[in-house]
Every structure is written in C-alpha cells, then in structure tokens.
Amino acid sequence: MNKKNDLTYESALSELESIVGTIEKGSLEISQLSPMLRRAQELLKFCKLQLLQVEDDVNSILNAEEEQ
DSSP: OOOGGGOOHHHHHHHHHHHHHHHHHTOOOHHHHHHHHHHHHHHHHHHHHHHHHHHHHHHHHHHHHHHO
16 A cells, blocks of 8 residues: 555555455455455545645636736
C-alpha cells in the first residue's frame, strides 16, 4: 500500500479498482474483508478531497479571469 505522502489521485483510484476487483472475484478471505473495506474508505475520502481541491482551484481561476 502507498504511503499517504506518495499517494496521488491516479494511484488511489488504481488501488480502489484493485480492491473492487478482488472483492468481486470472491477470492477474499472473510478476515481480509474489513481491512480492505477500511482501506477503500480511506482511498475514497482521499479521492473526494482531491477532486474538491481541483474544483476549488478551477473555480478560483475562472473567477479571477472573469474579474479582469
């Protein structure tokens, strides 16, 4: 798993896709389910925050452009 410092949106999304694939295959032991779901939740939160930051940045740029 990636350290939080090294995590990018793309790597988080890739890891999420891997987790979903593993769960969908049904090859997961029950003892692995909770930790995987916790990790998926962390990754989703990270991705959501990244998207919100980009949205704020884009809106700031667009608003600054309109003010000129």
